[in-house]
Amino acid sequence: MTEASRFGDHAARLADFHRIADTYFASDGLLTLGVSLSELFGLPWDRTVAELSAARERRALIVDRTGCVWGGALTGGVTEPDALGLLGPDMVHVHCITLDDDEWSALARSGGKVSISVETELNMGTAKEVLRWGTVNAADALGLGDRIGSLTPGKQADLQLVGGGAVEQHPRIDRTPRSPSRRPRPTCGRGWWTSGSSSATAC
Template identity: 30%
Template sequence: MGTLVRGGTVLSVDRAIGDLPRGDVLVEDGRIRAVGERLDAPDADILDATGMLVLPGFVDTHRHTWQAVFRGLGADWTFAEYGRATHGVLRPLHRPEDVYVGTRLGRLEALHSGVTTLLDWCHCTDTPAHGDAALDALGRTPGRSVFCYGAGVAADGPVAAELARMRDRVPGDDALVTMAAGLRGPQRTSIENTAADVAAARDLGLRVSVHAHVRAGRRPVAAMGEHGLLDDRTTIVHGNGLDDDELAMLADAGCSVSISPDVELKMGFGWPETGRMLAAGIRPTLSVDDCLSAGGDMFSTMRTALGVQRGLDTAQGRPPSLTARDVLEFATLDGARALGLGDRIGSITPGKQADLVLLRADDLTLFPVNHPVGAILSAGHPGLVDTVLVAGEVVKRGGALVGVDLDELRERTLRSRARIAAAAGVPLDGSWLPV
């Protein structure tokens, strides 16, 4: 029978289909069956999208979801302060149940704001039970998630056995929860350990994600390239300050890049490398990174990426290197491709799974909508997200998540936060600056 999403402004992010000022999307068995101006589906259930923008779900390619309980605490932190506070003080006090609560809270927040697919870069994995808790939280939360297992940042030994154990717990490559490997990388461990991690991931058929930005003159991408550790299954996170030849290495190997513009600016990584990636032939993807210092929605992330790059272009005497539509593609189709899901999600294309977001266009933030993509990039915010579908299932309707006990989650969140903060002896009012 299926569902007919009827009468919305459809932004397909499929260049062959384009935008439909008034369009319908037919969903059957979790997949997009047809897209058109007026579809005939008399037996379908009607999901009225009148007065709404219909677009693919957002894809966040890198987020440390377990940190959501302490959102906002690091608004004034540098990257060094973040490392000392988060991994030196807070992470060691997290029990598995705290990881579960933080991951569930963060994943629901993302879903609430239209992020239908999220790569959870989980590096609070000090024990097997911690990794299990994060994976369980993703599995019990509506949404499409990639559990990216990252060895605890203090770990300096082999991780292949634990990576394989976690791989056995993931339902399968066609499930809503899949898996990737988070590399410690040459900035955290030896190149020998990095090579061993990549080999273990490849043996398990996993894509890899690795943090790499320049500090103290190091060349992390060059090191990986020289050891044959870059290919089209590799995502580089951040990439700030990489040399031009390193960008060429990434492009030649078919790597993807995940940019976190808000965190990179606030924590002192340097200018987001959106424009340099484009110039090198790499389509960037976008990520929130962490909610200690950045908002958890893709709207603000897209807006920062667009504004900063256009400002840099102007300051350096160049014409604008990207448009609002480019950035929407970064946050949808390009993100899906980076996660190996480009044939499954990322655009409203017949045959793909129906991950859809419906935004209220009658809200005074957007109304009247003249340039739909421009409106989303200029003024979009989570409060506009009325309805969300994942694989054709409605997981948010009328502005509320479906079948989620938020009161119970809030209680567990506050208990977790109180216990960890008390054990750490730190205030929660923003006055704590780690030394």
């Protein structure tokens, strides 16, 4: 973002972040504050540090595009922040497709999370991995892993059984004709199983 943008200079954008935090996130409500950093090395380093400091002052979830460009320092984003002790568990690193083993180790030490971008990375894993990316890992990255993300007693979940012998990459189409005598597939929502009847049991 250029300094001549309609959003103002960097100092003005930081001030506006604090204004939004004061206006909408001053109490423990239903909203969770998050902030996306400017591209690392796209600004002078002291401004990146200022963005991190502002986000942490407000206890915001920090999102950073990390390791998404081969052959360039822009959006590398692991080695330098790690050397300065700036990585942390409050960060979600998006992409991470160019990281080497040392950079992955730095992220692991920091407790930071990784978010997979659908357009770029989704086709690189197995169906089981993709399911975990969109459930357990996503809930953990949002700081909601204690409430949602897995079928665990005490957590909230909406679940529909769709049949099939195993977790597969392709859907299994049920071509059996429906009839009034066939019962709908069970559905679990907000902790209760339903099966098309008036009764429900805890799930």
